[in-house]
Amino acid sequence: MKQNLEEGVDIFSLQDQDRFEESSHDFVPKSFDDYLGQKELKDKLSLYTQAAKMRKEPLDHMLLSGPPGLGKTTLSQIMAQVMGVGIKICSGPMMERTGDLVAILSSLEPRDILFIDEIHRMPTQVEEVLYTAMEQFRIDVIIGQGAGAKSINLPLAPFTLIGATTKSGMISAPLHSRFGINERLDFYTDEELCEIVMQSADFLELAIDTDSALLIASSARGTPRIAKKMLRRVRDFAQVKNHNKATLELTKQALAFLGINEDGLTKMDLLLLKKIVELFNGGPVGLETLASLFGEDKDTIEAVYEPFLMRKGYLEKTARGRQIPHKRLPYLKQKFLGQMVI
Numbered sequence: 001m002k003q004n005l006e007e008g009v010d011i012f013s014l015q016d017q018d019r020f021e022e023s024s025h026d027f028v029p030k031s032f033d034d035y036l037g038q039k040e041l042k043d044k045l046s047l048y049t050q051a052a053k054m055r056k057e058p059l060d061h062m063l064l065s066g067p068p069g070l071g072k073t074t075l076s077q078i079m080a081q082v083m084g085v086g087i088k089i090c091s092g093p094m095m096e097r098t099g100d101l102v103a104i105l106s107s108l109e110p111r112d113i114l115f116i117d118e119i120h121r122m123p124t125q126v127e128e129v130l131y132t133a134m135e136q137f138r139i140d141v142i143i144g145q146g147a148g149a150k151s152i153n154l155p156l157a158p159f160t161l162i163g164a165t166t167k168s169g170m171i172s173a174p175l176h177s178r179f180g181i182n183e184r185l186d187f188y189t190d191e192e193l194c195e196i197v198m199q200s201a202d203f204l205e206l207a208i209d210t211d212s213a214l215l216i217a218s219s220a221r222g223t224p225r226i227a228k229k230m231l232r233r234v235r236d237f238a239q240v241k242n243h244n245k246a247t248l249e250l251t252k253q254a255l256a257f258l259g260i261n262e263d264g265l266t267k268m269d270l271l272l273l274k275k276i277v278e279l280f281n282g283g284p285v286g287l288e289t290l291a292s293l294f295g296e297d298k299d300t301i302e303a304v305y306e307p308f309l310m311r312k313g314y315l316e317k318t319a320r321g322r323q324i325p326h327k328r329l330p331y332l333k334q335k336f337l338g339q340m341v342i
């Protein structure tokens with residue numbers, strides 16, 4: 001099981017190598033026009049950004065929530081670009097001590113953006129430093145130890161905190177209430193992802209037809225990061241096998257090579273469905289039970305697997321748990337159990 005988990009999870013993961021590939025070998029949207037999809041959100045953020053720029057004030061503190069890879073960091077970089085200010089990017093779990101956060105906060109220039117990814121994973125004592133920093137642009141720093149310790153009040157440049165989270169429900173109430181703007185990013189439609197794939201292909205100088213781009217888009221779980229990662233692998237195939245031209249046949253081959261079937265399902269998706277078919281005759285089965293059988297935590301099942309399986313019509317949520325829709329069950333029974341069901 002562990003072996004399978006590690007094999008299948010690659011397409012969702014973000015290793016340092018991926019970040020490097022994303023930023024140095026792929027198209028990175030630098031303006032709201034380049035950033036495709038999320039139209040409503042983009043319109044709002046573009047307006048807030050322009051207004052703050054006209055007033056020469058920092059943007060309001062902002063919480064961006066939504067699954068990984070949907071473009072929260074990219075949007076924040078675009079906002080900094082439009083405002084003409086600097087942006088510092090760090091992540092909640094990286095800040096182990098209050099000193100780590102104090103060092104970053106005191107290095108900010110007026111109106112700079114501090115982007116904290118996975119802000120829900122910041123240790124509580126570090127988070128508490130943010131309260132006065134966000135509200136009053138100052139922090140209290142303790143210098144020295146024991147009886148000689150002194151508290152110094154340190155003023156900060158007025159800045160904007162953008163917190164990104166995959167789990168907005170895990171943000172503490174005091175932190176949550178300090179964000180003036182609270183927005184959520186949704187999964188992209190296949191058409192939006194197709195445009196993103198075409199945009200990247202153009203940058204990578206890869207010839208790709210619409211059908212191939214749509215196949216990548218419909219396999220990419222509503223997520224630009226996954227679409228772009230798949231495209232880079234399709235490009236490897238095209239470069240070696242077809243003079244840098246991605247045809248539908250070649251795209252299918254490349255996706256199969258990545259362990260993605262014609263419906264966009266990975267080995268892990270299939271394994272999850274197999275458990276529901278084999279052990280629960282298609283369900284319903286509770287999320288907790290499913291998570292423990294699958295060897296994953298339930299947040300990962302909810303954030304990574306379920307949305308895509310539901311979108312593809314392979315899973316539905318009922319009051320009694322998760323189940324495979326009736327119309328899909330015969331096909332899956334045949335596939336996993338070799339049962340002919342009439």
Ligand code: ADP
Nearest residue numbers: 022028035036068069070071072073074224225
């Ligand atoms: P998040 O911060 O939500 O995890 P990122 O901003 O790091 O996501 O985006 C992941 C990748 O997807 C980056 O390579 C980024 O350039 C690309 N991307 C995200 N959203 C878009 C978009 N709307 N249009 C084009 N590329 C996008």
